[in-house]
Amino acid sequence: MPAPRSCTPLLQQDRLGNGDCTNQERLANGVCKKRDRPANGDCKNQDRLANGDCKNQLLARRQFILQHRKSLPIASVEKRLVEEVRNNDTLIIVGETGSGKTTQLPQFLYNAGFCYDEKVIGITQPRRVAAVTVAKRVAEECNVKLGEKVGYSIRFDDMTSNSTRIKYMTDGLLLREALLDPFLSRYSIVIVDEAHERTVHTDVLLGLLKKVQLARSKQHNIIKENANYRENSRSLSQGAKYTSLKLIIMSASLDAKCFSEYFGGAKAVHVQGRQYPVDVLYTYQPEPDYLDATLITIFQIHLEEGSGDILAFLTGQEEIESVERLVHERIRQLPERNQNLLTVPIYASLPSEQQMNAFKPAPSGFRKVILATNIAETSVTIPGIKYVIDPGLVKARSYNPVTGTESLIIIPVSKAQALQRSGRAGREGAGKCFRLYPENEFHKLIDSTVPEIKRCNLANVVLQLKTLGIDDIIGFDFMEKPSRMAIVKSLEQLFLLGALSDDYKLSNPVGHQMARLPLDPMYSKALILAVEFKCLEEMLIVVAMLSVESIFYFPREKMEEARTARKSFSSPEGDHITLVKVYRTSAECLEKSKITNGKEKSIEKKLNKWCRENYINYRSLRHARDIHSQIEGHIQQMGFSLSSCGDDMQQFRRCLTASFFLNAGMKQPDGSYRALASGQTVQVHPSSVLFRTKADCIIFNELVRTNQNYVRNVTRIDPLWLPELAPQYYAAHS
Numbered sequence: 001m002p003a004p005r006s007c008t009p010l011l012q013q014d015r016l017g018n019g020d021c022t023n024q025e026r027l028a029n030g031v032c033k034k035r036d037r038p039a040n041g042d043c044k045n046q047d048r049l050a051n052g053d054c055k056n057q058l059l060a061r062r063q064f065i066l067q068h069r070k071s072l073p074i075a076s077v078e079k080r081l082v083e084e085v086r087n088n089d090t091l092i093i094v095g096e097t098g099s100g101k102t103t104q105l106p107q108f109l110y111n112a113g114f115c116y117d118e119k120v121i122g123i124t125q126p127r128r129v130a131a132v133t134v135a136k137r138v139a140e141e142c143n144v145k146l147g148e149k150v151g152y153s154i155r156f157d158d159m160t161s162n163s164t165r166i167k168y169m170t171d172g173l174l175l176r177e178a179l180l181d182p183f184l185s186r187y188s189i190v191i192v193d194e195a196h197e198r199t200v201h202t203d204v205l206l207g208l209l210k211k212v213q214l215a216r217s218k219q220h221n222i223i224k225e226n227a228n229y230r231e232n233s234r235s236l237s238q239g240a241k242y243t244s245l246k247l248i249i250m251s252a253s254l255d256a257k258c259f260s261e262y263f264g265g266a267k268a269v270h271v272q273g274r275q276y277p278v279d280v281l282y283t284y285q286p287e288p289d290y291l292d293a294t295l296i297t298i299f300q301i302h303l304e305e306g307s308g309d310i311l312a313f314l315t316g317q318e319e320i321e322s323v324e325r326l327v328h329e330r331i332r333q334l335p336e337r338n339q340n341l342l343t344v345p346i347y348a349s350l351p352s353e354q355q356m357n358a359f360k361p362a363p364s365g366f367r368k369v370i371l372a373t374n375i376a377e378t379s380v381t382i383p384g385i386k387y388v389i390d391p392g393l394v395k396a397r398s399y400n401p402v403t404g405t406e407s408l409i410i411i412p413v414s415k416a417q418a419l420q421r422s423g424r425a426g427r428e429g430a431g432k433c434f435r436l437y438p439e440n441e442f443h444k445l446i447d448s449t450v451p452e453i454k455r456c457n458l459a460n461v462v463l464q465l466k467t468l469g470i471d472d473i474i475g476f477d478f479m480e481k482p483s484r485m486a487i488v489k490s491l492e493q494l495f496l497l498g499a500l501s502d503d504y505k506l507s508n509p510v511g512h513q514m515a516r517l518p519l520d521p522m523y524s525k526a527l528i529l530a531v532e533f534k535c536l537e538e539m540l541i542v543v544a545m546l547s548v549e550s551i552f553y554f555p556r557e558k559m560e561e562a563r564t565a566r567k568s569f570s571s572p573e574g575d576h577i578t579l580v581k582v583y584r585t586s587a588e589c590l591e592k593s594k595i596t597n598g599k600e601k602s603i604e605k606k607l608n609k610w611c612r613e614n615y616i617n618y619r620s621l622r623h624a625r626d627i628h629s630q631i632e633g634h635i636q637q638m639g640f641s642l643s644s645c646g647d648d649m650q651q652f653r654r655c656l657t658a659s660f661f662l663n664a665g666m667k668q669p670d671g672s673y674r675a676l677a678s679g680q681t682v683q684v685h686p687s688s689v690l691f692r693t694k695a696d697c698i699i700f701n702e703l704v705r706t707n708q709n710y711v712r713n714v715t716r717i718d719p720l721w722l723p724e725l726a727p728q729y730y731a732a733h734s
């Protein structure tokens, strides 16, 4: 392997202009001082707390945080912002990345008395990792234990208590809360942060909050009027419950006008200024291989720039893992003095405690490079990051309502996303962002991301809205309406899955059960049906394993060994049963090591070793185990009992057919398949165990579009099962 090239040609906007990025004088300028600062969390140990040194460190840390808060741009407009919130029921706040919106505004509002009558200020984030890390930071700033005054709540992890008044959460979680408390009566204020991301949850939440806000102010007015006539204490206390709901929409890169219009001309305010500058650099030419360009830039920074950690944005787990391997290979070729570079991955399907590794400081003398998907794009502050590498791409969902197929495709980021990414540098000092595309390409990017609601299957959204009692989906006040065709398709799908009655109402128990499970409707249906087919144990494993990215991995240099290892798990019936085998064999390995050595760490080590030997992705498997136990909890709450079909895997395949019948394919004379629901021609993906042995009829879980249409996670079925087990679809379509 050749040593890394010294420099990808980069042109610094504004300041440098000449594109020379090897000039040591310039590079020395922004040396990060972060390691001089008191380290976070240094004083956990109680013994050391008693020690005066540590107390001093804590005091210094508090002082430092206080100073830091005062220096944030938002600090100078605290009074004005509080006044604006008092005077407006809905407010839109736009302020630069790092100006202090997410961490400071909730504290301003708490101090201004908005948590009267034990009300809560709720702040939603599109991503779990942001909700958790920001809550931790704000708890530290408030000098309280996390879960007391300041807490967070995300799916399967609730760190709040009765005393929590500032609550960070995912937007999906607030939607689920609305199912139990349609007036969101615990909240005095809801802040929808990073609204520019326009995730499907954000968009549904905005529509719902608009309704709740209206309903709450109506209730409030009625109760106030009643209370004027009779000093009735009961109606007064109800009045407290139904005080009007304040709504704040926030982002650094928001089209304030369109949000304002949606909220009936709501006022928009701008918070000026940012704390530290970020220099943005571009390449001279488009980069033909963005992964290679990322690698080169990582080493260019490592070898030529001053201290400070690196955050590189990639599109998914597989990419992150392959870049991670390449970085390790190249580190080994460097002189020993330069080998002080660590990699830390972070992506959505990584277990939470492993995600948190990205937030831990690198050991002294080391530089860390965080390889991240867009989960690290907004809201988060990763201490130590001074350099951001942005290849300008993102993996996004795309949906074709005509064929009913959803796929993940790699597309250029929007300007808003590019801005957010560069905003991850310059949070503790001046930073640099290396955009791996020419500057003119930046100007061609779309301003903001196309809302997810316009490019995804809406079955989940529709089921959620129906559960909230919203029956007229087409008439629902979406900020941007999804296409009528997409709505109709999802209503049809839910009807075929048995969630809706023939007048499209959520009037049967299956629909309610499906809505209770936090899964895609087809997966929920598979679990519910598995009770009948007596294969819930197997289906639960499959659902958990399919919820993570790539269980198997095939390193380029050891492809043959990896293939041989996979063969030992392969089932001739297909990928689903293969996944069951992997899960069960790994569970046996765990059991064995529990018996021989009960210590948690060494058990995990054994599992890790077993995974390496079998070319199984350890991180994915751990995540699948987590998901398995979380869904098992739901299933138990719903009163289902786990039953296994034992060796009768036909039962299991029949159950798959009964639930995933919309994803069936029939072999064509040329060896390709015809997807029966959409009529598209598809190929079995090379990663499937059925890639070579072609079955006549298959069920698949996923359709991926690259240079052609591939189906992944495939199982062989008997074509006669389709009309037998899904007559509602196949009898009608035959």
Ligand SMILES: Nc1ncnc2c1ncn2[C@@H]1O[C@H](COP(=O)(O)OP(=O)(O)OP(=O)(O)O)[C@@H](O)[C@H]1O
Residues within 6 Å of the ligand: 072, 095, 096, 097, 098, 099, 100, 101, 102, 103, 104, 133, 134, 137, 251, 252, 275, 378, 379, 380, 381, 382, 383, 423, 426, 427, 428
């Ligand atoms: N976990 C943390 N550790 C260290 N510093 C932090 C942390 N969280 C926030 N900060 C500091 O507080 C500043 C303000 O962060 P905050 O998230 O409130 O900004 P913001 O305006 O919401 O930015 P964005 O739009 O990027 O979310 C950061 O630039 C950083 O200096």
